[in-house]
Amino acid sequence: MRHLPLDGGGREGVGAQTPGQPLVSIHNLHKHFTTGRALFGPRPILRAVDGVTLDINCGETLGLVGESGCGKSTLARTLIRLYRPTSGSIHFDGTDIATAAERDLVPFRRRVQMIFQDPYASLNGRMTVRDLIAEPLEIARIGTPQSRTAKVHDLLARVGLHADHANRFAHEFSGGQRQRIGIARAIALEPDLVICDEPISALDVSVQAQVVNMLEDLQDQLGLTYLFITHDLSMVRHISDRIGVMYLGRIVELASNTDLYRRPSHPYTQALLASIPVPDPTAARPAAPVAGEIPSPLHIPSGCRFRTRCPIATDLCAASEPELRDIGGGHLAACHYAGAAPPQPAA
Incomplete structure (x- = not known):
């Protein structure tokens, strides 16, 4: 395996890439955890990510949605190599980083950053904002103390904060301001890919719109690529170019923004869209919201995991697991009956 190029970060790396071409290619990725103790036999295995194949193209925003526990955050943390994959490959800009040693990941970590869900938990309360944002630059040995301070002030301005905020601590800010600090830290090294792990779920609705608009502006200014994980189906429709729907460790549908909302083809996607609140309570819904609880990833159902x-669902759904296939126009769905007339329920 070749090493990642040491000079690949920053805008030089983006210049070498072609918009619309895959920046990240994930193939048959698995992340399993062993849990608890077994009196007899092997320990139980939790299959958090269970065979994901996915491309993220340069310059796009790929939205990822699904219920809590479906594996979205585990996929993101495996992609950024906070978790080592159980199996499968992750090609970043042509290099497989799934099995790379930690020392070989140093240049990769400059090119991929993450915005976490809880801004307060992700910020060290003993460090000033200046130190929090400058820390990636210091670790990467970029610039002098004076130039790093100037960079911090520039980053604060980009995210809508003031230079005098640099001398304060995280507890002195509101939730929205803390998330802005986290975003400033994430873009400090001018990465190619930013993973946004539910960055707006802990914020007020009015602040959510401000943060999302800011992320879009930063994407235009810096040429960023986003993986945007969220529960908010309305917001992901606004910000994403393509949307992937994840269920119990696997992608069950993947399509462009407009196509997914115009013709959702997997029953799970249809149920998720039906659960979106509408202003008119008398308005007709296309399907019933999803019912029941998501099964445990320790005991995944046979065949189709949504059955x-x-x-x-029919006997075919219990007997074989559907593949993620193209049902037309690059719209992918993992359902035996996607793109065809569904079977009639038994009387």
Whole structure:
């Protein structure tokens, strides 16, 4: 395996890439955890990510949605190599980083950054904002103390804060301001890919819109690529170019923004979209919201993993797991009946 180029970070790396071409290619990725103790036999295995194949193109925003516990955050943390994959490959800009040693990941970590869900938990309360944002620059040995301070002030201005905020601590800010600090730290090294792990879920609605608009502006200014993980189906529709729907460790549908909302083809996607609140309570819904609880990843159902909650499940669904296939126009769905007339439920 070749090493990642040491000079690949920053805008030089983006210049070498072609918009619309895959920046990240994930193939058959698995991340399993062993849990608890077994009196007899092997320890139980939790299959958090269970065979994900996915491309993230340069310059795009790929939205990732699904219920809590479906593996979205585990996928993101495996992609950024906070977790070592159980199996599969992660090609970043042509280099497989899934099995890379930690010392070989140093240049990769400059090019991929993460914005976490809880801004307060991700910020060291004993460090000033200046030190928090300058820390990536110091670790990467970029610039002098004076130039790093100037860089911090520039980053604060980019995220809508003032230079005098640099001398304060995280507890002195509101939740929205803390998230802005986290975003400033994430873009300090001018990465190619930013993973946004539910960055707006802990914020007020009015602040959510401000943060999302700011992320879009930063993407235009810096040429960023986003993986945007969220529960908010309305917001992901606004910000994403393509949307992936994840269920119990796997991608069950993947399509462009407009196509997914115009013709959702997997029953799970249809149920998620039906659960979006509408201003008119008398308005007709296309399907019933998803019912029941998501099964445990310790005991994944046979065949189609959604069949225990699916209104059109048949014996075929229990016997074989559907593949993620193209049903037309690059719209992918993992359902035996996607793109065809669904079976009629038994009387």
